[in-house]
Amino acid sequence: MSDFAYYTEEGLKKLKDELHEMKTVQRPRISEQIAEARDKGDLSENAEYDAAKEAQGLLEMKISKMDALLSKARIIDNSIMDNSKVLILSCVKIKNVNNGMEMEYTIVAESEADLKLKKISIDSPIGKGLLGKKVGDVADVQTPNGIVKFEVMDITR
Incomplete structure (x- = not known):
């Protein structure tokens, strides 16, 4: 199997747009949720904080996978x-x-x-x-x- 992933221009743009949205919209939103939950006090029993941290971990994993995909992306001529x-x-x-x-x-x-x-x-x-x-x-x-x-x-x- 090739080390490259082949895309149409349209498909690659869609992938880049999705990654941009994760980094510029979703990531800051989760950071705000973590900050709000942290402001509520005791973190050991704060379900909102735990949920926000878990969401942050999942998002960072998706971003990492998407970055890896884009590094191998090639447009088909x-x-x-x-x-x-x-x-x-x-x-x-x-x-x-x-x-x-x-x-x-x-x-x-x-x-x-x-x-x-x-x-x-x-x-x-x-x-x-x-x-x-x-x-x-x-x-x-x-x-x-x-x-x-x-x-x-x-x-x-």
């Missing part, structure tokens, strides 16, 4: 991608061989996946199964209900 096979950011039209149902998905990074927007993760079973396939190839995808065969109908960007 669509202009140099091979359109003949399924890669990250490919828009793939597939057909379920068993029932003939056709679907269209864009293969994206894990953090950008959103089924409502027809964006599936490259790490999902379907994403992994389609990776590297060409038009006309059939991908065997392991699902909880067994193996499902998907034929690649079209690949676009």
Whole structure:
């Protein structure tokens, strides 16, 4: 597995905005909550203080993970991608061989996946199964209900 995490410009901006919001809005808010709880006296029996400290720890952990993600983030350049096979950011039209149902998905990074927007993760079973396939190839995808065969109908960007 690569040391890099690949994102679209939109996905990377969303990640940066989320980190900025955690650092500039959530972090100061939790610090205020800790200060207010501290002002109320005995910290050994102060549930508000304990809750605020726990929230602070969780937030700092999220910020740390997000910083690590951003340090490995790379933007994908669509202009140099091979359109003949399924890669990250490919828009793939597939057909379920068993029932003939056709679907269209864009293969994206894990953090950008959103089924409502027809964006599936490259790490999902379907994403992994389609990776590297060409038009006309059939991908065997392991699902909880067994193996499902998907034929690649079209690949676009």
